[in-house]
Amino acid sequence: xxxxRPWITxxxxxxxxxxxxxxxxxxxxxxxxxxxGIYAVAAIGLTLLFxxxxxxxLGQAGLLGTSAFLTAHLTVDLGWDxxxxxxxxxxxxxxxxxxxxxxxxxxxGHYLALVTLAFGLLFTEASRTLFPEGWxxxxxxxxxxxxxxxxxxxxxxxxxxxIASLVLATLLVRSRFGRSLAAxxxxxxxxxxxxxxxxxxxxxxxxxxSALGGVSGWLFALYQGSVTETSFGFVLSVNLLIMVVVGGLxxxxxxxxxxxxxxLAPELG
Numbered sequence: 001x002x003x004x005r006p007w008i009t010x011x012x013x014x015x016x017x018x019x020x021x022x023x024x025x026x027x028x029x030x031x032x033x034x035x036x037g038i039y040a041v042a043a044i045g046l047t048l049l050f051x052x053x054x055x056x057x058l059g060q061a062g063l064l065g066t067s068a069f070l071t072a073h074l075t076v077d078l079g080w081d082x083x084x085x086x087x088x089x090x091x092x093x094x095x096x097x098x099x100x101x102x103x104x105x106x107x108x109g110h111y112l113a114l115v116t117l118a119f120g121l122l123f124t125e126a127s128r129t130l131f132p133e134g135w136x137x138x139x140x141x142x143x144x145x146x147x148x149x150x151x152x153x154x155x156x157x158x159x160x161x162x163i164a165s166l167v168l169a170t171l172l173v174r175s176r177f178g179r180s181l182a183a184x185x186x187x188x189x190x191x192x193x194x195x196x197x198x199x200x201x202x203x204x205x206x207x208x209x210s211a212l213g214g215v216s217g218w219l220f221a222l223y224q225g226s227v228t229e230t231s232f233g234f235v236l237s238v239n240l241l242i243m244v245v246v247g248g249l250x251x252x253x254x255x256x257x258x259x260x261x262x263x264l265a266p267e268l269g
């Protein structure tokens with residue numbers, strides 16, 4: 001039974017999303033569900049980083065923006081296929097995450113938060129200066145003759161990535177790598193004494209969180225159809241952290257719940 005336990009939650013989430021998609025005729029609610037899924041992917045990555053490894057990041061919005069900007073530039077300006085643009089955008093964002101992970105080797109705690117905050121603010125200022133008008137007309141994602149212009153289709157596509165991210169994060173948490181993350185979070189000195197390679201673990205978890213942030217930014221660009229710097233400010237980084245905290249630190253499913261709650265809560269007031 002324990003072999004199937006990691007798959008129970010994704011199956012339940014998939015069933016709930018499918019039920020929501022086929023039962024909703026409200027365009028606005030479907031859009032909210034899609035946006036919640038996009039942020040959930042980034043929140044799952046941040047859960048591994050913050051909840052799993054204890055590494056605070058206040059620059060996650062900059063990673064989403066990096067991917068979204070690359071996607072928009074490659075598709076709108078250069079005419080690339082959205083799938084190929086997504087691969088390069090996620091790869092570029094992961095590279096940025098590796099650089100942040102390298103910075104994390106020399107800082108901890110509040111100092112690390114300040115480094116990532118500086119990255120996020122630098123991204124906002126640079127994008128405002130270099131790309132003040134943003135991009136419009138990001139093409140619709142398609143597979144052959146089947147496109148995702150329909151809101152329900154886009155909702156299902158986004159949540160397919162959420163479920164895949166959830167499975168990946170759950171398997172990582174249960175793996176040896178996940179135990180290394182927990183050791184790094186609880187007591188780095190003891191973890192190092194037990195043979196955990198702190199440098200490799202820090203860089204790896206930053207790269208994974210950045211890759212998931214890249215997927216989120218790519219999906220955002222496709223969902224929105226336009227990309228501007230106003231979508232990736234400091235407030236988004238704070239909201240992503242809140243999603244992780246609300247759902248419970250270290251819980252990938254909690255990150256999904258937190259994302260859904262934070263997107264839908266303002267609409268309930």
